[in-house]
Structures are given as structure tokens and as C-alpha cells.
Amino acid sequence: MELTREEESALKGEQGEIMQMAHRILVATGEATDAEKLIPIEWAHLSGVNYNTIGDAGEEFLSSISKDARVKVKTTLNPMGFDIDNVSNYDLDENFISKQLSIKNSYEAIGVTPSFSCIPYEIFDVPKENTQVAFAESNAAIHANSYDNLKTNKESAFSALASAITGKSPYSSLRKEDSPNLSIRMKVSNPTELTYGMLGFFAGKVGDTSVNISGLGEMDRRQCKAMCGGMGTSGTCAKFLFKEEESGIEKIDFNEKEMNNVFDELNTAEKGDIVTLGSPQLGLDEISDLTSKLKGRSFKKRCMVFTPRMVKEQAKKLGYTNELERAGCEILSDCCTCLTPLINKDNVDAVTTNSIKGAFYLKNSNGVDVNLKSLVEIVEDETR
Amino acid sequence: MKKILVHGKVNGIVLKSEIPINFLGTVDKKTGVISDKNHDLFEKSIANSVLVFPSGVGSSVGAYTIYSIKSNNSAPLAMICKKADLTVATGCALANIPLVLVSEEKFSSIKDKEKISLDTESKELLQ
Numbered sequence: 001m002e003l004t005r006e007e008e009s010a011l012k013g014e015q016g017e018i019m020q021m022a023h024r025i026l027v028a029t030g031e032a033t034d035a036e037k038l039i040p041i042e043w044a045h046l047s048g049v050n051y052n053t054i055g056d057a058g059e060e061f062l063s064s065i066s067k068d069a070r071v072k073v074k075t076t077l078n079p080m081g082f083d084i085d086n087v088s089n090y091d092l093d094e095n096f097i098s099k100q101l102s103i104k105n106s107y108e109a110i111g112v113t114p115s116f117s118c119i120p121y122e123i124f125d126v127p128k129e130n131t132q133v134a135f136a137e138s139n140a141a142i143h144a145n146s147y148d149n150l151k152t153n154k155e156s157a158f159s160a161l162a163s164a165i166t167g168k169s170p171y172s173s174l175r176k177e178d179s180p181n182l183s184i185r186m187k188v189s190n191p192t193e194l195t196y197g198m199l200g201f202f203a204g205k206v207g208d209t210s211v212n213i214s215g216l217g218e219m220d221r222r223q224c225k226a227m228c229g230g231m232g233t234s235g236t237c238a239k240f241l242f243k244e245e246e247s248g249i250e251k252i253d254f255n256e257k258e259m260n261n262v263f264d265e266l267n268t269a270e271k272g273d274i275v276t277l278g279s280p281q282l283g284l285d286e287i288s289d290l291t292s293k294l295k296g297r298s299f300k301k302r303c304m305v306f307t308p309r310m311v312k313e314q315a316k317k318l319g320y321t322n323e324l325e326r327a328g329c330e331i332l333s334d335c336c337t338c339l340t341p342l343i344n345k346d347n348v349d350a351v352t353t354n355s356i357k358g359a360f361y362l363k364n365s366n367g368v369d370v371n372l373k374s375l376v377e378i379v380e381d382e383t384r
Numbered sequence: 385m386k387k388i389l390v391h392g393k394v395n396g397i398v399l400k401s402e403i404p405i406n407f408l409g410t411v412d413k414k415t416g417v418i419s420d421k422n423h424d425l426f427e428k429s430i431a432n433s434v435l436v437f438p439s440g441v442g443s444s445v446g447a448y449t450i451y452s453i454k455s456n457n458s459a460p461l462a463m464i465c466k467k468a469d470l471t472v473a474t475g476c477a478l479a480n481i482p483l484v485l486v487s488e489e490k491f492s493s494i495k496d497k498e499k500i501s502l503d504t505e506s507k508e509l510l511q
Contacts (some may be wrong), residue, residue: 054448
């Protein structure tokens with residue numbers, strides 16, 4: 001990799017230990033992904049916030065760098081393990097709470113905006129076309145590359161952190177013009193967000209760094225997010241294109257059969273003890289739509305709704321949170337279905353959700369069974 | 385040396401494995417001992433060795449484990465792999481542990497327990 005004189009000096013330690021470490025991370029990542037140089041980025045979004053995922057080693061690391069490290073560009077943050085407003089309502093152990101708070105404090109000391117959201121593309125202004133960013137959250141990286149006309153690698157927690165501190169990122173293949181070597185033909189009719197989640201999950205498995213998908217039709221925001229979430233969960237593919245006909249590249253179909261295979265892999269229960277909505281977290285559109293779907297109805301069981309704090313505050317002003325709480329929803333900010341310590345197999349056997357991403361992590365990390373249904377089916381079956 | 389991911393210069397004794405290592409969960413953070421029964425380095429400590437193995441596997445959070453073993457003075461002096469993976473790359477970068485990639489032939493020629501010296505400046509790997 002070619003480095004500028006300034007980058008060489010940082011790598012040698014002439015700009016302090018933190019800059020040296022950050023440059024070591026960028027160089028190692030760049031060499032591993034065949035990047036030829038570092039380029040400036042304007043926005044970093046960090047993962048590695050939930051104590052459930054980064055553990056003691058992560059907590060200690062962040063605490064030690066937080067004394068000196070400061071971000072150089074706008075930097076936003078993924079969800080953590082709980083909603084800071086109602087920690088005491090959940091049976092979380094002291095150690096979890098104190099370690100999670102330490103992680104939160106470290107990121108704030110570094111200068112990160114404590115957004116605790118996995119949908120930065122929906123709650124912050126999206127910069128102009130072709131802006132280089134560094135997003136570590138997989139659904140956000142895919143959304144940025146595929147819908148927002150931004151450019152990002154599918155960053156790791158470490159490369160995104162190093163990018164936040166240096167304002168730079170390796171110029172890897174996803175940042176350049178790329179042409180996918182595979183096209184998936186979407187053949188399932190009347191798709192719901194669940195179908196798009198499964199399509200994303202399928203595409204993530206078969207796709208390389210990017211994939212074309214034809215026959216998508218009009219998709220609403222919920223469906224787009226479901227597809228990005230599904231794709232980010234199953235592989236390393238970090239971009240999809242929507243060209244109708246791609247000649248000269250391999251084509252495969254996504255039909256009922258492929259869809260059912262994904263369904264059977266992730267759906268392990270006939271019904272759930274609780275319902276969760278939001279993975280990725282729900283934006284204001286989805287909260288508004290959910291409110292109107294629940295008019296005059298209420299949940300027969302517990303329903304957890306995950307949404308960013310910024311959205312929750314807007315929803316409050318618009319009267320949506322009152323309505324949702326009336327319908328029996330428990331609205332949670334700062335955290336998400338994925339990897340939440342709020343759901344575990346000691347108190348829950350199975351969860352009903354419309355999220356493929358949520359299903360994957362509930363099953364593999366929380367160890368609970370999952371019952372997959374679209375939102376329309378959830379409202380029909382689980383409310384009265 | 386095919387590629388240099390993290391620079392440095394060390395002399396040490398090779399600890400070689402033919403099996404990829406999942407740092408998250410199979411390497412003890414305090415002692416550097418491998419706890420995976422199915423691994424060819426089971427019950428061996430990777431501390432202060434020149435660790436030669438095909439590549440890392442598993443969650444990228446494993447990078448924090450590499451940082452931890454370094455903080456606990458139980459890390460390898462250097463790592464030599466066949467294939468690049470982001471967990472080991474970023475872990476070695478966080479912890480400042482020299483990391484290089486070598487060809488298949490070179491990898492096969494390195495023997496367990498032999499002395500090795502590594503210098504990324506001169507790009508030399510002397511057995």
C-alpha cells in the first residue's frame with residue numbers, strides 16, 4: 001500500500017500511540033483487502049457497542065484508548081444492550097449494567113455521537129452522492145451502498161474506529177466502480193418485508209462483494225431495510241444493484257423453493273411467547289404505519305418495539321408512542337432485537353418477529369426459537 | 385514474505401499449527417492457552433512464540449482477544465499465516481504484533497520448534 005509522508009509518520013509513532021495504532025489497523029486492513037492507498041472519509045458509523053458482543057476485552061480496550069483517542073469526522077454509534085431510561089425494569093445483572101455504561105462513557109469521551117442506532121441512514125442527513133463513508137453496521141453499509149449512493153467497505157468494528165480517528169479508510173474494491181458477477185432473478189410474487197428479508201439472506205450467501213437483483217419491483221422502506229438486514233446477516237456481500245437485465249453474468253432464480261429453504265432454516269417455532277419488531281430498528285415511517293395498523297387493536301402478548309431515541313422523541317410529539325403503548329407495545333430505544341440481553345432462554349422459549357436479521361441472532365446468540373411472520377400476519381394473529 | 389500486514393522485528397521459536405484458530409472463545413485471554421479439544425495446539429500456550437498457522441476464523445471480536453493476551457503478556461511475539469483474515473489482521477494491529485503472510489511452500493517449510501527470525505524492514509524470514 002502507498003502511504004503519504006504524513007501517514008508514514010503516523011505509522012512510525014511520530015503522532016502519538018493512538019494515531020499509530022489507528023494507522024496500523026488501516027494498513028493491516030488495506031493490505032488484507034488489496035487496497036492501494038488510504039482515502040478521506042466524511043462519516044464513520046461504529047459497531048462494537050453492546051457488552052454482549054465485545055465483552056470484557058472490548059470494554060477494557062475502549063476504556064484505555066478513551067483517554068487520548070478523539071474522532072476526526074462525524075461519528076455515530078450502533079445500539080447497546082439496553083434502553084438507558086428503563087434499565088431497572090429488566091432483570092440485568094450489575095456487572096452487565098456497569099460494563100455497558102463504561103462502554104457508553106468511553107465512546108462519548110472519544111467524541112462519538114451517542115445515537116445508539118443501526119439505521120444511521122434514516123435518522124441523519126445523507127451526504128451527497130458518492131461521498132465516502134465508513135459504516136461498520138452491516139445493514140447500514142449495504143443500505144448506504146445500495147440505496148443512498150454512498151460508498152463504504154463492509155467495515156469491521158476496528159477499521160471503522162480507526163477511520164473515525166484518522167478520517168481515512170482503505171480504498172478497497174467496494175469503494176470503486178464494481179460490476180457484480182452474479183444476478184439473482186426475484187421470482188416470488190406478492191412479496192412482503194419477510195420475503196425481502198429472505199431474499200437478502202439468500203443473496204448474502206451466494207453473492208461475492210456485490211450482487212445484481214432483477215425483478216424487484218417497487219419496494220417500500222420496510223422492505224428495503226429488511227433486505228439489507230437479511231443480506232448483512234448471512235455473508236460478506238455489501239452491495240446490490242437493481243439492473244433488470246445483466247448480460248454475460250451468471251444468473252440464478254429466487255423462487256418459492258429458495259425462499260422456503262431460508263424460511264425452514266430460520267423459522268423454528270409454530271408460535272412465539274413474545275413479539276419483537278425492529279431489527280433494523282424502526283424509523284418514523286414504520287412507527288407511523290404500525291400505529292395506524294394497530295388502531296382499535298391491542299396485543300395479546302408482550303410486544304417489544306425497537307426504535308432509535310431520536311425517532312421515539314419525534315413519535316412522542318406526534319402522539320404515536322401513546323397509541324402504541326395503549327396497544328400493549330413496549331417501546332425501547334438505544335438497543336435492538338439483535339443480541340439484546342433483554343431476551344434470553346430462561347424467560348422466553350420462542351419469539352415471533354418479521355425480521356430475518358433478528359431471527360438469525362435470536363437463534364444463534366440468544367438461543368431462543370423463532371416464529372417468522374410478516375407484520376400484517378403479526379397484527380392479524382397476535383392482536384385483537 | 386508474500387505480504388506484510390503489521391511491521392516489526394523478532395527472533396523466536398516457532399509454534400506451528402495446521403488448523404485455523406478462532407481467537408474468540410478458544411484462546412485463554414490471561415494465559416494464551418488453547419482450550420479447544422479438537423485443535424492441534426490443545427493445552428499449549430501461544431505466549432512468546434512465533435505462531436505459525438493457516439489463518440484466523442470466527443467473529444471479528446476475536447481481535448479484542450488478541451489485544452487482551454498482549455495486555456496480559458501472553459501474546460505470541462509474531463504471527464505468520466497463509467491467508468489474510470480481518471480478525472487476525474486487526475487484532476495484531478491493535479496489539480502491535482508483527483504479522484506476515486507467506487506462500488504455501490514457505491508455510492510448509494517452517495517446522496515446529498525451530499528458531500526463526502523475522503524482519504519486515506528487510507523483508508527477511510530466516511529459519
